[in-house]
Amino acid sequence: MITSVKNEKVKSWKKLQKRKERTEQGLFLIEGYHLVEEAWKSKWEIQEIIVQENSDVPHWAKGFSLEYVSDNVFQYISQTQTPQGIAATVKMKQQTTINGNQVLLIDAIQDPGNLGTIIRTADAAGFGAIILGNGTVDMYNDKVIRSTQGSLFHLPIFQANLEEKIPALQQDGFSIWASALANSKDYHTMDVPEKVALVVGNEGAGIQEQLLKLADSIVKIPIYGKAESLNVSIAAGILMYHLKG
Known part of the structure; x- marks a missing residue:
């Protein structure tokens, strides 16, 4: 379990709060059970799932790279008022197709x-x-x-x-x-x-x-x-x- 906000991975996740860093890394951060599941269902590429200690892991997420973090680390990377204890880094998609009229x-x-x-x-x-x-x-x-x-x-x-x-x-x-x-x-x-x-x-x-x-x-x-x-x-x-x- 990652317990320090000085950990290199944690620093990398925190950087994703800035547009410039998201663009450079080609990644963005999402939070909450619903959003993480929607990304998975829609077949976007989830790089890793970040789980706060004592939080539930959805059954479908077991096959992914899971990073467990302490409460203070999750609070540090979270941008929501009441975090749900799960987040994920997701790869940006290059899309240019128009489906429909x-x-x-x-x-x-x-x-x-x-x-x-x-x-x-x-x-x-x-x-x-x-x-x-x-x-x-x-x-x-x-x-x-x-x-x-x-x-x-x-x-x-x-x-x-x-x-x-x-x-x-x-x-x-x-x-x-x-x-x-x-x-x-x-x-x-x-x-x-x-x-x-x-x-x-x-x-x-x-x-x-x-x-x-x-x-x-x-x-x-x-x-x-x-x-x-x-x-x-x-x-x-x-x-x-x-x-x-």
Whole structure:
């Protein structure tokens, strides 16, 4: 059992809390029974499972490399308020395949909770992929991962330059719908294309002008009360379910 936070393995796990280190190691850290099991069920490559002393080990985990650690070590690497006593290091996946006719494009969303909720909703709505544009929060951020409730492992999610990706999707037969208030039409008045890529934008600034110019349609969700706008994850959810028809 590892009992010191100065242990080299522990230092390596702790480093995974930073994006730069995750990228360099090609690994990220997940916590909790549900997330670790979802990674396993979804056939992501688990490098090792970290178990806090006196915690239960799931039956399916027995074949993996298990590292037992003391309470103080687990608290040191944990980023949750009430740790469950199990964590894992998982290899990042290089994914570029789009499975299906609906794709979500994310332009510079910065709140981890928003991104995680959007990923979870896209999974529930049966979208074929999520493409993260420049300036978007890291999908392997611990708050993003927790907010996805495991949906991170269920559909392709990858980074790309949206200015280059949108024309490529259009060549592949996708119509581009951008969500914005100016020069837009109510979404429910529009015919839903067979293949569609929906763009949602930054919480404060919205979608960048150069991306709006590339869109085939600009759509909005009507506001019937006095709120100025909708939270981006709510707006994305309404539009994604509409596009699934």
